[in-house]
Amino acid sequence: MNNCAIITAAGSGQRMNSSKKKQFIEIGNKPILLHTLDTFVEAQAFQKIIITCPAPDIDFLNELLFQFYDYDPNLIIIIKGGSRRQDSVYNALKTLDERTEIVSIHDSVRPFVKVSEILQSIEMTKQYGAVTLAHPVKNTIKQVEDNKVIKTLDRAHLWEIYTPQTFAYELIKNAHEKAQSEDITVRDDAELIEKMGYPVHVLKGTSLNIKITDTFDLIIAKLLIKGV
Numbered sequence: 001m002n003n004c005a006i007i008t009a010a011g012s013g014q015r016m017n018s019s020k021k022k023q024f025i026e027i028g029n030k031p032i033l034l035h036t037l038d039t040f041v042e043a044q045a046f047q048k049i050i051i052t053c054p055a056p057d058i059d060f061l062n063e064l065l066f067q068f069y070d071y072d073p074n075l076i077i078i079i080k081g082g083s084r085r086q087d088s089v090y091n092a093l094k095t096l097d098e099r100t101e102i103v104s105i106h107d108s109v110r111p112f113v114k115v116s117e118i119l120q121s122i123e124m125t126k127q128y129g130a131v132t133l134a135h136p137v138k139n140t141i142k143q144v145e146d147n148k149v150i151k152t153l154d155r156a157h158l159w160e161i162y163t164p165q166t167f168a169y170e171l172i173k174n175a176h177e178k179a180q181s182e183d184i185t186v187r188d189d190a191e192l193i194e195k196m197g198y199p200v201h202v203l204k205g206t207s208l209n210i211k212i213t214d215t216f217d218l219i220i221a222k223l224l225i226k227g228v
Contacts, residue, residue, distance in 0.1 A: 001045075001101050001102060001122075002099050002100050002101050003045055003046045003047060003100070003101060003102045003103070003104065004046055004047065004048045004050065004092075004096055004102075004169075005046045005048075005049045005050070005103075005105075005106065006049075006050045006052065006089055006093075006103060006104070006105045007033070007040065007049065007051045007106050007107075008081065008085055008089065008105070008106070008108060009023045009033050009052060009061075009108035010052065010053055010054055010081045010085065010088055021057070022109055022212060022213070023108040025212075027221050027225045028222075028225040031064070032109050032111050032212055032221070033108045033109075033111075034064075034065075035111035035225070036106065036110060036111045036113070037049070037051070037065075037071070037076070037108075039111070039114070039115055040104075040118065041071070041072075041075070042115050043115045043118045043119060045104075045118060045119060045122055046075075046104070047075075048077060048096075049075055049076045049077070050076075050077050050079060050092040050095065051076065051077070052079055052080070052081035052088035052089070052091060053078060053080070054081060055080045058080065061078050062078055079091060079092060084185070085188075086176065086186060086189070089105055089189060090176040090177075093173050096169065101168070102122055102125050102126070102166060102168060102169060103166070103169050104118065104122065104165075104166040105163060105164055105166070105172075105189050106163045106164040107211055109211055110162065110209055110212075111225075112206075112210060112221075112224060113133070113162075113163070113205075113209050114205070114209075117133055117164075117205045117206070117209070118164060121166040121203055124201060124203055125166045125167060128199070129168045129171050129198065130165075130167050130168070130171060130172075130190065130199065130200040130201065131165070131200070131201050131203050132162070132163070132164075132166075132188075132190045132200055132201075132202055132203070133164060133202075133203050133204075133205040133209060134160060134162055134202040134204065134205065135159065135160050135162065135204060135205060135209075136158070136159055137155055137158045137159065138207075140152065140155060141158055159202055160207075161202075163188075165189045167189070167193065171193065171198065172189060172192070172193070174196075175189075175192040176189075176192065178192075179192055208224060
């Protein structure tokens with residue numbers, strides 16, 4: 001299989017109250033991004049791993065990955081992202097060989113994804129074409145407007161969506177090309193596929209696959225990395 005992983009690394013440290021971008025904050029003596037990258041390398045399922053980041057971070061990342069650490073420059077490529085996450089993914093898709101079969105798209109600040117989840121996602125994508133990791137919500141969810149509850153949603157049908165989101169290459173490429181030509185904005189790549197009328201299947205993953213976005217998440221991540 002000719003597979004590619006895209007890891008988006010354009011986050012800031014604003015919600016962390018940190019001067020350091022969240023993907024570069026260290027847990028377990030290593031930047032969060034590198035914990036994430038290590039899992040994708042360990043999966044041994046990708047011929048190419050593309051990291052998208054803002055232009056000012058490219059030199060820093062090249063030095064971090066290939067000089068300070070010893071990652072394979074033939075496997076890992078760093079490219080300039082876009083103003084939106086979906087623009088960054090599109091930039092990465094444009095670099096791929098037409099022989100690419102499956103693309104797995106992941107947030108750099110989800111370092112606790114498991115190799116088994118990545119591999120299962122790829123296998124399901126061979127069958128269904130579009131798969132996202134997810135987990136059923138645990139809490140009661142209510143729709144609120146103007147600080148008033150409008151209605152209580154049926155939790156039985158609600159899932160929290162994670163990454164990676166994994167797709168057949170032609171499907172996700174066509175979806176992003178459509179979004180660019182029609183100026184469609186979405187919250188994640190799966191939503192693009194939904195807008196095309198194509199079904200996205202969910203793969204139940206572990207709830208430990210958290211996205212580190214604020215100080216509370218960082219506290220949890222530091223405990224998880226210690227195995228607490």
